[in-house]
Amino acid sequence: MQEVLPRSRTAAPRRLCCRSASRRLAPVLRASRHTSLEPVSTRDVGFPYSNDFIVDGKVVDAATVCRLLEPFALEERVKRIEEVVAKRTFTVLPIVEGLYDMGNLAAVCRTADALGYGAVHAVNKADGKFKMSQRTAAGADKWLDVKAWDSTGECLAAMKAAGYQIVTTHLTQSSITIQEVDWTRPTAVVLGNEKFGVSAEAVAAADACAIIPMTGMVESFNISVANALILYEAQQQRIRRLGSHADLSPDQQMALKAVMLTKTVKESQSVLSELLxxxxxxxxxxxxxxxxxxxxxxxxxxxxxxxxxxxxxxxx
Known part of the structure; x- marks a missing residue:
């Protein structure tokens, strides 16, 4: 990773609000537009969805949602959703901090989905200015739990409260390699912005700083490439040590399947309302x-x- 002096950063003046913050990242983080039906409750960290949904003021469990919506989706799509759900984890969580190029954020989402991760979190850039890019997430953000935070401090405090270890991509004298990180533990990995890397606040809150070993003349990877290498290493280590990268319970798999079906079937809430x-x-x-x-x-x-x-x- 690039050896740079971390930039000091002050917390955003507004109180944390994941949903309002996500509007500023709307060109890339389009999750709210995709979801036609919301679970009864969600969590900011960890597996985010409850097993119950609200339809016309009534509580409907995930199994019922799946049973009613499956006939409205292609058989191949239902099978694909089931395969994806069976290989998902929310135990390792990539966090991008203060990115300037939205194309990089889109690439992080795409890689996370492809490697079986269920969520990507983002801490807003302090000045709220972003460079738009022609690159897209290829619809990956539709299938992820994407949340935006206004403050690094509150984001990482929530991670620690949920039992996640914090790993930052930062070079110090005590840095370890990504191969030395225990990815079998709940882990939030923080990737910094393109110019300054992770913030001093993130480094101070970290349980460990990790680097990607490099043998060439260049001193750093592009943020999207670094993310891909880190998430792949985490996936492979979990497979070697746990026997599987995925770790969702049957109830969690059912809830996630229901969420994905609501994003697959057009007007899913209206369809469920009519059927019920x-x-x-x-x-x-x-x-x-x-x-x-x-x-x-x-x-x-x-x-x-x-x-x-x-x-x-x-x-x-």
């Missing part, structure tokens, strides 16, 4: 009543048989 408001079709009502009657008869027969056997066992 319809009464059970007549033919289904008849079938349900018949099955219920048969089940009641079967249980009554079993109970009667049990009583008869009990009476026989007690007779002389």
């Amino acid at each position: 408001s319809r009464p059970v079709p007549t033919w289904q009502s008849h079938v349900f009543r018949k099955l219920a009657k048969e089940a009641a008869s079967y249980e009554a027969a079993l109970a009667s048989k049990g009583l008869e056997q009990g009476a026989g066992a007690g007779s002389p």
Whole structure:
């Protein structure tokens, strides 16, 4: 990594607000526009989604959302979503701090999605000025949990409170290589901006500073390249040491599948609202009543048989 003196940075005057901050990064962080249906609750750090969704004021679980929306998506897309969900992790979280070129941020999102990471966080540039780029995330941000923060301090404090170790890409006398980082632990890795690197505040809050070993004449990688190398190393280490990069529970996988389906099916909220408001079709009502009657008869027969056997066992 480039050896530079970290620039001091003052915290943004406004209180942390992930959603309002994301509007300033709207040309790249388009996640809010993609999501048609929001889970009941979300978390800023870690796996972000609850297993329940709100539709017309009613709580609907993720399994129901999946069951109702799957017929409206191509079978190949549903299969692809399931494959992606099964390989996701939110345990390692890339954070980009104060980037100037939005093309680099788009590239970070694309790499994160491709390597099985579920989230990318960004700390806003202090002056709010960004260089736009023709490069895009190729829709990657649609499938990620993308959050923006106004302050490095509050962002990293939230990471530590959630149990994440903080690793910054910064060269010091005590820096370790990215191969020496324990990526099996919940880890937030901070990548700095193109000119100054990570801030002094990020370095001070870090549990470790890490570098990518280099053997050429150049002294640094492009931020998007550095991100790709780091996330690939983390993925491979987790596979070697844990046997798998992915670590979502079945409930988390179901919740994430539901979120992805809501982003796949157009007007997903309207579709769910309509399906949930319809009464059970007549033919289904008849079938349900018949099955219920048969089940009641079967249980009554079993109970009667049990009583008869009990009476026989007690007779002389």
